[in-house]
Amino acid sequence: MRVGLTYDLRADYLAEGYGEEETAEFDSPDTIAAIEEALRARGHQVVRIGHLRALTARLVAGERWDWVFNIAEGLHGIGREAQVPALLDGYGIPYTFSDPLVMALTLDKAMAKRVVRDNGLATAPFAVIAAGEEVAGLTLPYPLFAKPLAEGTGKGISDASRIGEPARAARVIGELLARFRQPVLVETFLPGREFTTGIVGNGRAARIVATVEVKLKNAEQALAYGYDNKEHYDRFVDYVLVEDAEARAAGDLALACYRALNCRDAGRVDLRSDASGRPHFLEVNPLAGLNPVKSDLPILARLAGWSYRRLIDEIVDACLARTGLATERRKAS
Ligand SMILES: Nc1ncnc2c1ncn2[C@@H]1O[C@H](COP(=O)(O)OP(=O)(O)OP(=O)(O)O)[C@@H](O)[C@H]1O
Ligand SMILES: [Mg+2]
Incomplete structure (x- = not known):
């Protein structure tokens, strides 16, 4: 089978002037080479496609694959991980991993927690703070833990994310709001394993x-x-x-x-x-x-x-x- 490989190569984005932290989730050449090798070992013919825009251009030009191994994280918007899957769905091409709904839902950690909670499964009590003035309305018991709503790879997360008492909440949450320009997820701090x-x-x-x-x-x-x-x-x-x-x-x-x-x-x-x-x-x-x-x-x-x-x-x-x-x-x- 002819298999396409979609990914976001970190080096491409670093070359375009993006920073180390904002590209932290993107792939290194050895990841792509390792997947390619494992697919070849199955007897597949592997075609490296690259990111969303490369995929778009090749689809428009008429190229097709039997299926796509997709690890593209995307760059812009809350739907960034959903974009390649949605495009492939539009062209009727099967691909690995989750569909656009799951990709967008789980990138927003609060939305994912709501679905988990609705299924009766344990997740820490939480609030979403979209602006500094909302901090005063927090009613969760301390200590708390604050993190960007929709990031990965530990971005914005350090020991300073633990908020021991109300006096620190405005500063910690305010810094995250300013730095990541997105709402902050505030949860009960989980001290266990x-x-x-x-x-x-x-x-x-x-x-x-x-x-x-x-x-x-x-x-x-x-x-x-x-x-x-x-x-x-x-x-x-x-x-x-x-x-x-x-x-x-x-x-x-x-x-x-x-x-x-x-x-x-x-x-x-x-x-x-x-x-x-x-x-x-x-x-x-x-x-x-x-x-x-x-x-x-x-x-x-x-x-x-x-x-x-x-x-x-x-x-x-x-x-x-x-x-x-x-x-x-x-x-x-
Ligand atoms: N409510 C919490 N209480 C205590 N620690 C927490 C809490 N939420 C997150 N952490 C700590 O922060 C880390 C990162 O959190 P989380 O997994 O949500 O972020 P991430 O950056 O998306 O991770 P990944 O790299 O897996 O995508 C957790 O692995 C955990 O150590
Ligand atoms: Mg994590």
């Missing part, structure tokens, strides 16, 4: 790859798995495969959230426990990073004994089964 769960598959067939505990060992950033810890994960973070009762509860919750949100093919759910050891949903990443060395999903898959190639194979198998391409292929051969 942190987990991230990798999932592959669809609907009832979706299953857990592994749940790992994220253990921080950075004395200066000891509370949150934020930007500095993510950038220097090799020094500051231990990922530990865990199977105790609390970790299993985290995994069960992650899978229930993944299904409730209708995520497809694969994803990673971040969770944290409250003071009594009860895990809560933080967020889901329907486009979990796929760098073979640095990204959390390949790291946890490796800890579970999965090679990178197996991870990509499982994602592709889930996609081909979901779209019916697997059956077509069997018929054709």
Whole structure:
């Protein structure tokens, strides 16, 4: 099969003058090369397409692919992760990972939390603050945790995100509002263990790859798995495969959230426990990073004994089964 590959190459955006932090979520050449190699190993012919605009130009020029492996995060707007999927839907081309609804919904962490909460699943109480004057109306009990509503890769997240008392709220939230020019999500601070769960598959067939505990060992950033810890994960973070009762509860919750949100093919759910050891949903990443060395999903898959190639194979198998391409292929051969 002829498979297209859509992605946002970090170097392209750095060359256009964007900063390190705003391009932190974009892909490095080794990520694209690793996916390409894993797809070739399956016998696919791989065509590198690139970002939304490159995809648009090639579609308009009449080029088509049997399906697309999509990891493009997009650049502009709350629908940025939904843009490539929506365009491919418009042309009737199947693709890996979630649909536009899920991509846009989960980028807005408060909207995702509302759906999770509506399904009776645990997530911390929260408020969305869109302007500085709304801080005075906060009624949540302290300590709180503040973060940009729709960012990833730990952007805007550090130990300073924990707000111990009302006197600090206006400054912390005000700084985030000014710096990221988007509403701030304010949640009850969860002081317990942190987990991230990798999932592959669809609907009832979706299953857990592994749940790992994220253990921080950075004395200066000891509370949150934020930007500095993510950038220097090799020094500051231990990922530990865990199977105790609390970790299993985290995994069960992650899978229930993944299904409730209708995520497809694969994803990673971040969770944290409250003071009594009860895990809560933080967020889901329907486009979990796929760098073979640095990204959390390949790291946890490796800890579970999965090679990178197996991870990509499982994602592709889930996609081909979901779209019916697997059956077509069997018929054709
Ligand atoms: N309510 C909370 N209480 C305590 N810590 C929190 C809370 N919310 C977030 N954190 C900390 O901040 C980190 C980043 O939060 P979150 O996962 O929402 O952001 P992200 O930047 O989107 O992450 P990713 O890189 O996974 O996309 C969490 O891993 C956790 O350590
Ligand atoms: Mg996260």
